[in-house]
Amino acid sequence: MEVLAILIPVSLGLGLLGLLAFVWSLRARQYDDPDGDSARILSDDYDDAPAPRDPPSDPDYPD
Amino acid sequence: MSATEYQGAVACPGCAATPGAATTASGAARREEVVLSLPGVHCAGCISTVERGLKALPGIADARVNLTMKRARIHHDGTRTVEDLIAALEKLGYEALPLDMVALSSTETDRVGRELLMRLGVSFFAMMNIMLLSVAVWSGAADATRDLFHMISGAIALPTVIFAGQPFFKSAWASLKAGRLGMDVPISLAIILASSISVYETFNSGHHAYFDAAVMLTFFLLGGRYLDHRTRAVARSAAQELAALEVPRAMVLRDGVEEMVAVSTLSVGDLVVIRPGGRVPVDGVVTEGASEIDRSLLTGESLPVPTGPGKAVAAGEVNLTGRLTLRVTAAGKDTSLARMAELVAVAEEARNTYTSLADRAARAYSPLVHILSFTAFGVWMWITGGDLRFAINISAAVLIITCPCALGLAVPAVVTAASGKLFRAGLLIKSGTALERLATVDTVVFDKTGTLTLGRPEPLNLPGIAPESRAVAATLAAISSHPLAQALAEAEQDRTQVEEIREVPGYGIEGRWQGTPVRLGRAAWVGATGGALTATWLRIGSDAPIPFTFADRLRPGAEDLVRGLMAQGMEVHLLSGDVAPAVEDLAKRLSIPHWQAEILPEGKAAFVSGLVAEGRSVLMVGDGLNDTGALAAATVSISPASALDAARVASDIVLMGQDIAPVSDALRISRQSVKRIRENFAISFGYNIVAVPVALVGLASPLLAALAMSISSITVTLNALRLK
Known part of the structure; x- marks a missing residue:
């Protein structure tokens, strides 16, 4: 049962990592246009180089 | 509205405070932002067409389409006007409407939505981790291991509940202060009771801790809350942003x-x-x-x-x-416009007394749950001869099991699915209860100009007129912004040489063609006697005047819509402030049996109120200021996006595109959603009928609570997604 002392912190840590990733993606406004994102994958417009980033229009979340 | 008048409306939010300055300081280059609503975009191809098409224009720095919101954000160097961009998009085949940047800045940041999403994420993380530990306990972890797992669960659950449960606590407190028992009171009570009992049990090495239930409850209910918020935010922002169509x-x-x-x-x-x-x-x-x-x-x-x-x-x-x-x-x-809008506000108040299905369910549910829980507490105190710990455990279990998890999701899940579907069809639901009211409709009242017709005339007798005269008329018409002249110039492409063209405001256009004076305009001005039909007259020299007759162009989808409504057995009325021949003509074209012409705004409102008083459920579709009274008096109302502000404010649903056919989709989807909502209530009620007796006799375990909660929430959500 001693292994629990390692496993529990590890599982919690991984969960926390996921939570942090979620918080980051939320603040980076990745949920603003889910429909568009799923459609954009089909276009080859920015296949070679990424699009210039949208300037943040929300002063609270400078990304 | 001229281009310059628009500058103020579309300046960036930062400049809203200083009208006149329409630039954002971004280096030395001027950089202006425009947001347009594009009701027609729907696929990857649309995105590329719009973005490439816009970027090909000179002066455009950047254009990005948001497919979810169906709008495009465009940055340009100040040389472009909104009208330019709209015209360019129209050429690409997309209808575009300008949006109010000031209103946008307040809706787009959507702080509340983001906070809810954050709480949702945190409670999901907590729920999953606690569930992991709980599974161990359920499958037989005992003694020290169980206590340790309970403690870790508690360490995760308590901060989560305190952080994520705030929306419920706040609204429960507010409703208690107002002396009401809202849905949030039993929710908050269940969350708090479950957490505190679990803390007590954990420190006394008890067998049951409900940390998982407390967090799961928070998670599912937050989900419902978020869906609800999103639907409302979309509606609210649509109403505010479109407000910018007025002259600022x-x-x-x-x-x-x-x-x-x-x-x-x-x-x-x-x-x-x-x-x-x-x-x-x-x-x-x-x-x-x-x-x-x-x-x-x-x-x-x-x-x-x-x-x-x-x-x-x-x-x-x-x-x-x-x-x-x-x-x-x-x-x-x-202004008379604003005064009418105020009248509408009063009528709106009256309509807001409609109680939604969810409210009615909550009103019946909350007291029942509390009584049940207290009774269980009292009865078990009596049976066990005063075992406080056991009795409290039972009453908490009852609260947790009956907690309206599925009930909290039942309505938002359906409404979200339905408004998403309608949004894709080009309809914006502004009011939360609009779908429910729409489902009851049995009578539809239409306005004529601008609703069933586009308010744009179409020449009728062009082919019967000599090509020469047509060319002269079109050449004259081309310089005027009178709607009849514009329609003529648009329909007839041939032009000829006409000199000294000038417009006589209020009368028509005159000029000189091959040496003879020519006139196009009002019947009396060109020396003709006007008939019943809408017409403009052309006179070449001293020849007999030639009439060009017009009829208002039908809105696309109008014929199908009216036919469809009649086939569904609805009573269809046409009310118009226009003259009788024009109204009769349209009524015949669409075979609408009941019509009234030259009816005043008060008359329209009175007619609709009369129908409502008869016990009918009336859908009013209108766009003019003369319709606002009727729109507000009707059970539910729809107006096109081209309508005046006041009309859009008064209506529950806004039609974004030109096509009016989606109205019949709205009726169908609304009836389906109400059916789904009722089914969902039945499902959550069914679960309670099974689970409550188990909790009452004291056989409820955290495992059972978790199962009942998640299964009922998932069934309810899946049922909502069945919406076609």
Whole structure:
């Protein structure tokens, strides 16, 4: 049962990592246009180089 | 509305405080932002077409389509106007509407939505981790291991509940203070009771801890809350942003100098200049100039009315042919337009008394749950002879099991699915209860001009007229912004050489063709006697005048819609402020049995109220200011996005595209969603019927609570997704 002392912190840590990733993606406004994102994958417009980033229009979340 | 008048409305949010300055400081280059609503975009191809098409224009720095919100955000260097961009998009085949940047800045940041999403994420993380530990306990971890797992669960659950449960605690507290028992009271009670009992049990090495239930409850209910918020936010923002279609600025004449000012600064006695094509911002009397004004939005008249010095004009009318100077008689809140909007607000209040299905369910549910829980507590105290710990455990279990998890999701899940579907069809649901009210509709009342028709005339007898005359007429018509002239110029492509063309505001256009004077305009002006049909007359020299007759163009989908409604057995009415022949003609074309012409705004409202008083459920579809009373009086109302502000405010649903056919989708989907909502209530009630007795006799375990909660929430959500 001693292994629990390692496993529990590890599982919690991984969960926390996921939570942090979620918080980051939320603040980076990745949920603003889910429909568009799923459609954009089909276009080859920015296949070679990424699009210039949208300037943040929300002063609270400078990304 | 002219290009310059728009600058103020579309400036970036940061400049909202300083009208006139429409630039954002981004290095030395001017950088302006425009947001357009694009009801027609729907696929990856649309995105590329729009973005590439816009970026190909000179002066455009960047264009990005948001497919979820169906809008495009465009950055340009200040050389482009909104009208330019809209015209360019139209050429690409997309309808575009400008949005109000000031209103946008307040809705787009959507702080509440993001906070809810954050709480949702945190409670999901907590739920999953606690569940992991709980599974170990359920499968037989005992003694020290169980206590340790409970403690870790508690360490995760307590901060989570305190952080994520805030929306419920706040609203429960607010409703308690107001002396009501809302849905949030049993929710908060269940969460708090479950957490505190679990803490107590954990420190006393108890067998059952409900940390997982407390967090799961928070998670599922937050999900429902978020869906609810999103639907409402979309509706609210749509209403606010479209408000920008009104004229924000006006040209005022002070000491002989023309000056652009905000409409809100105008006062009685000011002289205001209105250019052809501009919308009148105030009530006033014409002091100078002759023109024709389009009153269709206010009165439903499809034909322009001539105006001149001494004549009164009202806010909301559109000046068509000549430049007008007005002396302001009423501005801002005193204009007839604003007064009508106020009347609407009063009528709205009356309608807001409609209680939604969810509210009705909550009203019946909350007291029942509390009574049940307290009874269980009392009975078990009596049976066990005063075992407080056991009795509290039972009553907490009852609260947790009955907690309206599925009930909290039942309505939002369906409404979200339905409004998503309708949004894709081009309809915006502004009111939360609109779907429920729409489902009951048995009578549909239409306005004519601008609703069933586009308010744009279409020439009828062109093929029967000599090509030469057609070319002359079209050449003359091309210089005017009168709707009949524009329709003629658009329908007839041939042009010829006509000299000395000039427009006589209020009468028509004249010129010289091959040496003979030619005139196109009102019957009396060209020396003809007008008939019943809408017409403009052409006279070449001293030949007999030739009439060009027009009919209002039908809105796409209107025929199918009316036919579909009649096939569903609905009673269809047509009410219009326009003259009888025009209304009769349309009623015949669409085979609408009941129609009334030349009806006043009060008459429309009274007619609709009469139908409602008869016990009918009325859907009013209208766009004009003369419809607002009727829109507000109806059970539920729809207006096109091209409608006046006041009409859109008064209606529950806004039709974004030109096509009116989605209205029948709305009716179908609304009936389906109400069915789904009822099914969902039945499902959650069914689970309670099974689970409550188990909890009452004291057999409920955390495992059972978790199962009941998640299964009922998932079934309810899946049921909502069945919406077709």
